[in-house]
Amino acid sequence: MRVDGDRLLQRLRDLAEIGAIPGGGCARLALSDEDRAGRDLVVMWMRDAGLEVTVDAIGNVVATRKGQVPGPAVMCGSHIDTVATGGAYDGNLGVLAGLEVMETLNDAGLTTRRPLAVGFFTDEEGARFAPDMLGSLVYAGGMGVETAHDIISIDGARLGDELARIGYLGPAPCPGLVPHAYVELHIEQGPVLDRAGEVIGAVTGIQGISWQELTFEGQANHAGTTPMAYRHDAGYAAAATAAFVRRLVSDIGPPQVGTVGRLDLHPDLVNVVAARATMTVDLRNTDEQVLQAAEKRLAQHVEEVARSEGVSVSTRRLARFEPVEFDPRVIALVEATAAGFGYQARRLPAGAGHDAQMLARVCPAGMVFVPSVGGVSHNPAEHTDPEHLVAGANVLLHTLVRLAEEDRIPQAPLPPEGGLR
């Protein structure tokens, strides 16, 4: 049994036309008019496929295909909102591949033992309403609906009002129904599979994330008339810290990553010693203990450089998520299913956040990755080879079917042929 690749690819193209931007990308910010149009299209496809569609109080849409027995569904899904310069596949692939799984089963006239469900979660990107992964967070019970409704967007709109405005303030309660298991197909958004020439990633978990904003306050001084010994250079403290982050990450070694993506000086003039520097530090690791140790070493360095430069420093935590480990049985099942198609799946952690990490709080969860050419994402140039998109959908199909058929989630890796029946 295989998905209809042409149908999947056509639907990806059709959805990408809504909010299309130059270069082949999409802008469908959460709960915008474009998001509504995208939602309406996908919901129409879901209904056309005979699925039972529910909308919950945070706007998550779940479409269920009945099983032979009642009970918790085997769920898949992702999101269809995008960043302002989004690509055609980020999120959309997981949703439309899930829908394609249902269509494929419809075409085959098969009913799985357990129900199957495909969902799309509200505001995964967090580009309009913070935090990101909001819909799945609320679905999993990590935030109350009222709190979420009161979130104000970057354009000043209240989330609850925007949900009502676009017609997606639904009646289904949150937290949502706990699935039997959850599997999300997603583009990698990184370069690992593409560089290695591999087609399928069996995602082991999500890196823990530490985001901090550091603000150094020194003294604006004339770059010519102020001897070095009299300076309190906030810009130097920031640059030295950015250089330290690289050394720290090198010392720890993979999978530790660290990034100073934002660094702003004030007054930012060629001949004025910076009075203020604001920078961010993004540290990620799959190991919480290592991540905490990295944060400690960074804090020590910041103290030292601030003291020696005679500047003050304040630290603001922008985000902190502990690493998430996916269910070993789901990881093994993805691997075995891929092997059934002749793909040697690569185990790798996800470097970005995904709805699956919220679902992992309530049920066995996992993810399937397909390659991102050049690792490019959040960019109109985001691309995945069509055959890899279809391969990912086929792995999703057979992983979901296996989960829906077995009494229990398989305890051990299956032999290669076990993934297909």
Place this chain on the structure above:
Amino acid sequence: MRVDGDRLLQRLRDLAEIGAIPGGGCARLALSDEDRAGRDLVVMWMRDAGLEVTVDAIGNVVATRKGQVPGPAVMCGSHIDTVATGGAYDGNLGVLAGLEVMETLNDAGLTTRRPLAVGFFTDEEGARFAPDMLGSLVYAGGMGVETAHDIISIDGARLGDELARIGYLGPAPCPGLVPHAYVELHIEQGPVLDRAGEVIGAVTGIQGISWQELTFEGQANHAGTTPMAYRHDAGYAAAATAAFVRRLVSDIGPPQVGTVGRLDLHPDLVNVVAARATMTVDLRNTDEQVLQAAEKRLAQHVEEVARSEGVSVSTRRLARFEPVEFDPRVIALVEATAAGFGYQARRLPAGAGHDAQMLARVCPAGMVFVPSVGGVSHNPAEHTDPEHLVAGANVLLHTLVRLAEEDRIPQAPLPPEGGLR
């Protein structure tokens, strides 16, 4: 003989009222309406003092007091334009103290042997028309009048048109008359005299200035999904270079200074590896050879970090001035004159540019510094103790008189009492 300190201080206050901004500062951008009003006031005072006022083709104003014999004047001066957040003394002090010298001689009924002149030069700050020190540059023959007239301001106006508009497109030719000698009184704009508790600086020269803009171009990548080994982080290259500038300056030691005052990342987001980083490097030294060596070491570092990070780099020269050494006889005369008032003058280089460096191209030149409290300048909080302002004017008075009386510029330091007669 002493200047009338009250008259000088009152005139500084009166001039500061034109273009006054909150906090006690001034905004008289070159050739603006405020600059015209300031010019008109000072020209009125010059005429009231019986001086012969000329305006040249670049708007420089020179007021001459006849001597006993004709010939080149002993000249002093500075500028009365300011930056947008200027103080009350930067430039203004040198002009109004020069005027006060003339008034003092008028009051005493004395005529010096050589003529004396006080000038103010157009657009010293360069805040509206680049480059800075423009009027004195043209006066000294370093730029043609037509070229200067065609310079376009930050607000889109042509310099020649603005000169005509405010009535300061004068008939006197450029280059201007070569003075016998030139002495400029100025606030230090740095912290050295203030910290040392000294009143008078005998300025030895002007630091050479090297301004470069470096642009690193790497690749925008996701901060979570991109392993460190695959990154081309323009922001890291910039931060590493900023940290290197500090090491370089420390290695060389005083008077070398170095500043990274501007550093801009793109897209400047917490979770995106910077695709582009633009930064400036300001290097200054009194020794041209050392400055060149510093530039070479910086270029080597930039090459290395760009290569190891896999980013491209381009370098744009924003400014380059060789160090200027003032005339040793003028330096010694300032020192001796200060000693005559009981001040142990400190020899120090100027860290910022001044009109005196342009005049130094054509005649023996020097400068007198008075302290800037806290080294603050280009800021409404710029401040110099009134008694220091007056002390500087007295040193200027006796330095000018001595230069105007002697047949030749004195060849050697004078004994302390020699500065006064």
